[in-house]
Amino acid sequence: MKKALFLFIILPILLFADEYKKVTLQLNWLNQFQFAGYYVAKEKGFYKDVGLDVDIKEYTFNTDLVNSIKTKKADFAIGRSSLLIEKAKGEDVVALGAIFQESPLMLLVRKDSHIVSVRDLKDKKIMITPDAAFSASLLAMLSANGLNKNDFTIQRHSFKLDDLISRNTDAMASYLSNEPINLDEKEIKYKIFKPKDYGFDFYSDILFTSNSFIINNPKITKDFYEASIKGWKYAFEHKAETAEIIYKKYNSQNKSYIHLIKEGEILEKLAYANNTDIGDISNKKLQSIFNVFKLFGLVKNDIDIDSFIYDENPHKTMNLEISPAKQKLFFIILFFIIIVFLIVLFILKKNKQLKEQLQTVIDATDDFILYKDNKFRYLGCNKSFEKFVGKKKPEIIGKNDFELFSKEYAKLFRKRDMEAINLNSIQINHECVIYENKKIILQSKVIPFKYKKTKKEGILAICRDITELHEAHEKLKKEAYHDELTNIFNRKAFNERIEEKFDLYYRYKNEFCIAMYDIDDFKYINDTFGHDIGDRVLIDMTKYIKQHIRKTDFIFRVGGEEFVILFPKTLLEEALVVIEKIRVDVSNMNLVENKKVTISIGITQVRENDTPASIYERIDKLMYVSKHEGKNRTSKD
Incomplete structure (x- = not known):
C-alpha cells in the first residue's frame, strides 16, 4: 500500500519534470537591458509555452562563447559579427538572428x-x-x-x-x-x-548555435528562436515593465531603474534600424562585414555566407509599413523606374539627340533624379534636383555633396551612397529635408550602376516627396488610440493599458485605482444649447482635468460623455482626494452660460482576483449609484 501511494505521488512529479526540455543560453556580457528579450521570454513564460526550460548564463571573463557551443556547455550563445571569422576558421557556427541591426x-x-x-x-x-x-x-x-x-x-x-x-x-x-x-x-x-x-554597418548580439545542434534538434531550435524574438518584441513594447524585471531579478551591475529604461530606448532604435525587423539577417550585409575583416587580414579564405545563416531566418532586407496592395504597386513602380533609367543611361552614351529628348522626359517629373561617379561627384541630374539645390546643372556637375549642401545634409547623403556601394544593392532610405522653406520627407532609392568603358561603379538616385503619405500614416496611427474631439486616449488605448496594469499588479502587487465619471444631464445640454456647446463642454472639461492629474495618470474617453481616469501605484484614499477636488472644481466652472455642469463619479481600487472586466463593471455601477443618489457626487468601493 505504501509503495503504491509513493508511486501515485512521485510518478506525476517525474512526468511533469520531463515535460520541459532544458536548454542553456550563454550571454556575452553581464546582465543588462542588452539581453532583455531573453529575460522576458523566460519570465513571461514564452519559453515554457513551447516546452523549454531555459537557463540563462551570465558572462564571465574566462568564457569562450564558440567553445561553449562546441563543448555543449551551452546550446545557444550571443556573439558578434566576428563569428564570421570563426566560420572562416572552420568552426561549426550558425547565426539564428541578429538582435541589433546596428552595432552600439x-x-x-x-x-x-x-x-x-x-x-x-x-x-x-x-x-x-x-x-x-x-x-x-x-x-x-x-x-x-x-x-x-x-x-x-x-x-x-x-x-x-x-x-x-x-x-x-x-x-x-x-x-x-x-x-x-x-x-x-x-x-x-x-x-x-x-x-x-x-559606411561600416555591423550587426551586434547575434544569437547563434551549431549546425549539428540544429540537425539534431530542429524543433527546439525553431521554438527557442521564435520565443526569443517574441520576448524581444514584448520587451520593447513594454520597456517599463521589462526594466522592472531586470532591476529586480537580473541586476548584477546594480543599475538604476531609470538607467535600464534609457538603455531600452536606445537599444530599441538599434534593433529596428534600417527598417528591418528584430532578428533579420542580410547575406549582402554579412558579405560587406566579411570584406572588412579581409581588409584587415583577419580572414583569408572566402566562406559560403548562406550556410552561416539559419534557414528559418526571414532574410528580410526591407520592411515597409504600408498595405500589401501598396507594397506591390511600390515594387512595380520601382522596377519600372530602374528599367527606364538603365535604358536612359545606356542611350545617353549613344546618341546626343536622344539624350536631349530623354533629359526632357526626366525633367518633367517632380522626383529628384541624379547620378554620381565612383568618387560621388555629380554626373547629371534633372530640373527638380536643380531647384532643390538652388543651382543650375553646370554648377552642380563635377561637385560633391560637401560642396553643394550643409555639412548635415552632405553627411546624410554620403552615408546612404556608401551603403549602396559597399552592399552593392539598392538602398531605400527616408530623409527629412527642407525644400521650398518647408520640411518634407524624401524616400530615396539609391542604385549602384556601372558607367563609361572603365566600368567604374557610381550611383543613381531617385528621391520622391512622401510627406503626405507619411503624415497620413502618422494620423492613422494617432487616430487608432486617440479620441478625435478631446485629443485624449480612447477606449482601445484603455483596454491595452488596463491589461498592462493588471499584469504588473499580479506580478509585483503594484496597486492602482480607477475612476469613471459621466457628465450629468449631458443630453439636456446638447438638446438645449446645441451640439457645438456640448462639444465645447467635453473639450474644456477634459483639458482642465488633464492639467490637474499627475503626468503618470491616464485619462480616457470610453463613451459619449463617459470618461475613465487610471491612477497607477495609488491607494483609494489618495485617489479619492484628487477625484473629489476635480468634481468640486468642475461644478464651479462656467462651462455653459446660466447652466451648472456637474459630474457623477465611481471610484475603486484593484482587488485580489479582479479582472479588467470586473473592475470596469464595478466602477460603472458605482458611477450609476452616484447618478441615482442625486448626481454631482462620488461613490467609492
Whole structure:
C-alpha cells in the first residue's frame, strides 16, 4: 500500500519534470537591458509555452562563447559579427538572428576636447580593445578618414569611464547604451563617432548555435528562436515593465531603474534600424562585414555566407509599413523606374539627340533624379534636383555633396551612397529635408550602376516627396488610440493599458485605482444649447482635468460623455482626494452660460482576483449609484 501511494505521488512529479526540455543560453556580457528579450521570454513564460526550460548564463571573463557551443556547455550563445571569422576558421557556427541591426559600438569623446571630426583624432590617444575582430569597424572608420595605426596612439581599454572624464584618454571605444547615459547623468557633454555613419554597418548580439545542434534538434531550435524574438518584441513594447524585471531579478551591475529604461530606448532604435525587423539577417550585409575583416587580414579564405545563416531566418532586407496592395504597386513602380533609367543611361552614351529628348522626359517629373561617379561627384541630374539645390546643372556637375549642401545634409547623403556601394544593392532610405522653406520627407532609392568603358561603379538616385503619405500614416496611427474631439486616449488605448496594469499588479502587487465619471444631464445640454456647446463642454472639461492629474495618470474617453481616469501605484484614499477636488472644481466652472455642469463619479481600487472586466463593471455601477443618489457626487468601493 505504501509503495503504491509513493508511486501515485512521485510518478506525476517525474512526468511533469520531463515535460520541459532544458536548454542553456550563454550571454556575452553581464546582465543588462542588452539581453532583455531573453529575460522576458523566460519570465513571461514564452519559453515554457513551447516546452523549454531555459537557463540563462551570465558572462564571465574566462568564457569562450564558440567553445561553449562546441563543448555543449551551452546550446545557444550571443556573439558578434566576428563569428564570421570563426566560420572562416572552420568552426561549426550558425547565426539564428541578429538582435541589433546596428552595432552600439562607437568612439566617444568629450565635447570640450575640440575633436569635431574623425580626422581630428590624429596624434590623439584612443582607448580601444586589443581584439582586432571586435574593433574592426572602428579601425575601418579611422582608415576611411585617412588615419592609419601610426597616426594615433592605441591605449589598452580600462573599461573605466573616468579615464575619459579625467582626460587620461582622448577617445574611448564605448557602447551607445551605456557610457553616454552615464555622461548624461553627470551632465558632461560628449560627441560620438559611429562606424555606420561612414559606411561600416555591423550587426551586434547575434544569437547563434551549431549546425549539428540544429540537425539534431530542429524543433527546439525553431521554438527557442521564435520565443526569443517574441520576448524581444514584448520587451520593447513594454520597456517599463521589462526594466522592472531586470532591476529586480537580473541586476548584477546594480543599475538604476531609470538607467535600464534609457538603455531600452536606445537599444530599441538599434534593433529596428534600417527598417528591418528584430532578428533579420542580410547575406549582402554579412558579405560587406566579411570584406572588412579581409581588409584587415583577419580572414583569408572566402566562406559560403548562406550556410552561416539559419534557414528559418526571414532574410528580410526591407520592411515597409504600408498595405500589401501598396507594397506591390511600390515594387512595380520601382522596377519600372530602374528599367527606364538603365535604358536612359545606356542611350545617353549613344546618341546626343536622344539624350536631349530623354533629359526632357526626366525633367518633367517632380522626383529628384541624379547620378554620381565612383568618387560621388555629380554626373547629371534633372530640373527638380536643380531647384532643390538652388543651382543650375553646370554648377552642380563635377561637385560633391560637401560642396553643394550643409555639412548635415552632405553627411546624410554620403552615408546612404556608401551603403549602396559597399552592399552593392539598392538602398531605400527616408530623409527629412527642407525644400521650398518647408520640411518634407524624401524616400530615396539609391542604385549602384556601372558607367563609361572603365566600368567604374557610381550611383543613381531617385528621391520622391512622401510627406503626405507619411503624415497620413502618422494620423492613422494617432487616430487608432486617440479620441478625435478631446485629443485624449480612447477606449482601445484603455483596454491595452488596463491589461498592462493588471499584469504588473499580479506580478509585483503594484496597486492602482480607477475612476469613471459621466457628465450629468449631458443630453439636456446638447438638446438645449446645441451640439457645438456640448462639444465645447467635453473639450474644456477634459483639458482642465488633464492639467490637474499627475503626468503618470491616464485619462480616457470610453463613451459619449463617459470618461475613465487610471491612477497607477495609488491607494483609494489618495485617489479619492484628487477625484473629489476635480468634481468640486468642475461644478464651479462656467462651462455653459446660466447652466451648472456637474459630474457623477465611481471610484475603486484593484482587488485580489479582479479582472479588467470586473473592475470596469464595478466602477460603472458605482458611477450609476452616484447618478441615482442625486448626481454631482462620488461613490467609492
